[in-house]
Amino acid sequence: AEDPAASDSESEVEVDDAERRRPPGILAALSRALGSLGRRPAEHDSCGTSDEGEGASTASYNAVCQRQLGPQSLRGGASLRPLRHIRSEDLHAWECFTDMRRNEAYYGGDYAAFYHSYSSSALIYEVQAALGALLLRFDPRRAPLPRLFASDFAETPDASALMGRFGAEFAEHKRDHNAEFRKVALSAMCSYASRGPELCVPVVWRGGYCCKDLEVARVLRSVLEECGFDADASSRLLDAVVALAERHSLDTGAFSGHRSGEAGHMLQIFIRRDVVDDIAYAALPYGLVDEERTPLSQWLNGDNSFNYGQVRILARPGDFTDRSRVKMFAYSASESFHRKRAPFPRPV
Numbered sequence: 207a208e209d210p211a212a213s214d215s216e217s218e219v220e221v222d223d224a225e226r227r228r229p230p231g232i233l234a235a236l237s238r239a240l241g242s243l244g245r246r247p248a249e250h251d252s253c254g255t256s257d258e259g260e261g262a263s264t265a266s267y268n269a270v271c272q273r274q275l276g277p278q279s280l281r282g283g284a285s286l287r288p289l290r291h292i293r294s295e296d297l298h299a300w301e302c303f304t305d306m307r308r309n310e311a312y313y314g315g316d317y318a319a320f321y322h323s324y325s326s327s328a329l330i331y332e333v334q335a336a337l338g339a340l341l342l343r344f345d346p347r348r349a350p351l352p353r354l355f356a357s358d359f360a361e362t363p364d365a366s367a368l369m370g371r372f373g374a375e376f377a378e379h380k381r382d383h384n385a386e387f388r389k390v391a392l393s394a395m396c397s398y399a400s401r402g403p404e405l406c407v408p409v410v411w412r413g414g415y416c417c418k419d420l421e422v423a424r425v426l427r428s429v430l431e432e433c434g435f436d437a438d439a440s441s442r443l444l445d446a447v448v449a450l451a452e453r454h455s456l457d458t459g460a461f462s463g464h465r466s467g468e469a470g471h472m473l474q475i476f477i478r479r480d481v482v483d484d485i486a487y488a489a490l491p492y493g494l495v496d497e498e499r500t501p502l503s504q505w506l507n508g509d510n511s512f513n514y515g516q517v518r519i520l521a522r523p524g525d526f527t528d529r530s531r532v533k534m535f536a537y538s539a540s541e542s543f544h545r546k547r548a549p550f551p552r553p554v
Contacts, residue, residue: 267479267507269315275509277310278319279397282511288401291408298541299411306398306474309535317476317533318506320394320486320517321407322352325414325469326422326460328538329451332550333426337433344527347548349473349534353521355432358389365487365520369495382493382518388420392519393489394475396512403516404491407472412539414470422460454550455542470539475519478531479503485520485532493518 275281292299310319324331331350338344338351362368368391376384382393400407405415423444430440448461459465477486480503488499499505499515506512525531538544 267503272479272507273315276314277307278314278506278512279307279310279399281509284397284399284511284513285401286399288399288406288408288513291406292411298544299539302472302537302544303398303408305535306472306537309474309476310398313476313533317478318396318482318503320396320475320477320519321398321400322392322394322473322475322519323405323407323410323415324471324473325457326416326420327425328414328456328469328471329447329458329461330422330426330429331473332451332456332547333447334429336552337429338523338527342523342527345529349536351523351526352392352473353390353523353526354429356523359520359522362390362520364484365518368518368520369487372493372495376493382489387493390520390522391493392475392521393493394486394517394519396506396515396517398472398474400513400515402514405516410470411472412468412470414472414539416460416469423462426461451550454546455540456547456550457540457543466540468538468540472537474535474537476533477519477525479507481525481531482506485522485525486517489516489518491516 280286289303292303306319306321313319328350331352332346334352334354335344335346335350338354339346341354344351362371368387372381372387376382376387380387382388382391395405395407398407426447427437427440427444430443431437435443444461448458448463451458451461452464455466457464457466457469459469482503483501486502488496488502488505490496496515502517526534536547538547543550
């Protein structure tokens with residue numbers, strides 16, 4: 207799992223050139239403007255079909271009431287001031303955040319939203335998406351696949367088991383930096399304007415978040431080996447994939463490749479409300495359980511401000527490849543890669 211770095215918290219970041227930051231109200235204005243052009247959520251822009259509610263079952267929430275509460279990031283009078291960290295001239299960023307808001311409004315009746323920031327692991331996720339397309343019939347066009355192997359979840363079948371293992375195994379051994387925890391879980395926030403703790407989503411937009419103690423090349427090589435390639439073939443494939451990524455404008459600095467200065471990515475994750483507690487839990491920094499926001503689904507179903515608070519998500523491949531349970535949308539700070547990523551898994 208990727209934990210927020212303390213320096214990425216809005217409360218600890220100095221704002222330079224404040225006059226160049228776009229006022230928070232611009233997001234709503236942009237959303238209204240784009241909406242007036244008849245644009246629908248990002249998913250429908252590219253595919254023209256809707257699968258909202260597909261496979262959804264009756265749960266302890268009212269979808270109509272959830273829609274009436276509005277987009278998740280705007281509930282409870284939440285402040286959008288953190289968006290001032292996005293430069294006014296970065297029109298691509300504003301388009302991405304507007305898409306996030308539109309998706310929340312469209313899917314909010316049946317799905318809760320989460321935001322996972324990442325950078326150096328992007329190539330791992332993309333390769334897993336390509337493999338998932340072959341092995342799991344995963345559609346990689348809208349988003350990559352954070353975790354690939356179902357066997358990794360044998361000892362952690364649900365969020366309750368993850369919390370239990372955290373207390374018994376991980377709390378005294380690197381907490382959510384423990385390799386076994388990272389193997390199955392993601393760190394996430396609950397608003398695109400989240401200000402913390404420890405991570406402000408708009409602050410990390412361009413650079414993304416990464417764990418500096420994670421050897422990403424070794425991880426990707428092990429993914430290839432687990433798929434049946436021997437060590438030599440895995441090394442050759444790794445070199446080829448890095449070269450391909452650079453041709454698609456993906457930052458490969460973590461693999462001793464090209465550094466673009468725009469290594470940040472945001473994965474917008476929608477989890478169906480009736481399965482939220484099965485695969486996610488409210489967390490304090492480093493993965494500790496946040497009892498005050500437990501059960502997580504009850505907190506997310508209310509008219510609360512969600513711009514402060516972390517979660518941990520059990521990224522089970524069976525859920526993340528089933529769009530009736532989990533929907534994902536990927537956004538990249540690099541406009542060039544963002545435009546090219548949909549076809550990227552095919553040559554991989």
